[in-house]
Amino acid sequence: MKNDFKASEIENMSSDEKREFAASWFRTFHDDPVNEMPWVEGEYFYPYGGPYYASEVLYDHFDGILSDEEIERVVSELESDGVMEWAPAGNHPDQIQAYEDYVQSESEWLRKHSAVQEAENALLELSEMAYVNRHAEPDTLILRMIFVQCWSVLEGFSLNILKKHVFEEEAVRKRVVEEIPCIRNRKFSVKEIQDKIDPVQDAIFEHFETRSFHNSAIIKMFLQAAFGEFESAAIDIKTELATIRNLAPKRHDCVHRNGKTVEDAPTGVDYNDVESLIGASRSFVAKTGALVARELYKQEGVAQ
Incomplete structure (x- = not known):
C-alpha cells in the first residue's frame, strides 16, 4: 500500500503529534476483524487481504519518519485493547x-x-x-x-x-x-x-x-x-x-x-x-x- 502522506508533512511535528498521526492513519485503513470479517470454524476469515500486524504496517510506512521507540509506542497503543491481527477497513486498497x-x-x-x-x-x-x-x-x-x-x-x-x-x-x-x-x-x-x-x-x-x-x-x-x-x-x-x-x-x-x-x-x-x-x-x-x-x-x- 502506497503512502497517502508525505514525510515532509509530519517531520516537523512533535513526538506526540507524530505518534497520534501514525495511529490515526493506521486506524483509517485497518479495523478490528470483528467489525469486518466472517467467523469461520473458530477463527476470522480474511477474504479481502490480511490479517495485518500493526508493527509490520507501521515499520513499512513510518520507518525513518518515526523513531523505533515512537513506532513501538504506537503499536502498544493500538494493541492495548487486545487486537493483534487487523482486517482491512472499507477504504483499504x-x-x-x-x-x-x-x-x-x-x-x-x-x-x-x-x-x-x-x-x-x-x-x-x-x-x-x-x-x-x-x-x-x-x-x-x-x-x-x-x-x-x-x-x-x-x-x-x-x-x-x-x-x-x-x-x-x-x-x-x-x-x-x-x-x-x-x-x-x-x-x-x-x-x-x-x-x-x-x-x-x-x-x-x-x-x-x-x-x-x-x-x-x-x-x-x-x-x-x-x-x-x-x-x-x-x-x-x-x-x-x-x-x-x-x-x-x-x-x-x-x-x-x-x-x-x-x-x-x-x-x-x-x-x-x-x-x-x-x-x-x-x-x-x-x-x-x-x-x-x-x-x-x-x-x-x-x-x-
Missing part, C-alpha cells in the same frame, strides 16, 4: 480492489445472462419441487425452504435487472441519479474520483445493495426510478405486488424466527402460500421484463 473485482465479475455475468430468464428458470424449478411436496403438512421444513428460496429469487431478479441496465444503459443510470436524492446529492472526494473506475456506478450499487428487495414498495420505487412511468393499462403489476406484500410477514417469520410468529405460534406456511408466491413471482418477472423492454424502447426512441 485491498478492500477497494476486492470490491472492484466483484463489480467487474458481476458486470460480466449480467452481460452474459438475462435476469428474466434466470429468474424464470429458478421459479420453474421451485414450482416443480413444490408440486412434489404438495401434500406436505403446513410448516414442514421443505415448504418453508421453498417459500424462502422463492423470496431470494424475487430479490435477486429485482436487483439484477436494475444492475444490468445501470451497467448497459447510460439513460437508466442518469435516471437513477436524478430520481434518488441520496445518490443525486452524493459528494465524491478527489481521491474517490481518482481511485475508482466509475464512482457514480459504485455509488448506485452500494445504495442498491443496502436496500430490501423483498419489500414490494421498494421494488416498485427503484424500478420506476430506473425505467420511468412503470405501469400501463396493458401491463399492470399491482396484483402481483399485492400478493407479494401480503405474504411478506410469513417470510419475516421464516427468515428471522425459524417459522414462528411473535407469539411463538407456527407461521402457517402451506402449499397454497408457496404456489401463490411462486405464481405471483413468475407473473411479476414476466411483466417486469416486458415493462422494462417497453420503457427502454421508448427512451431509445426519444434519444433518437
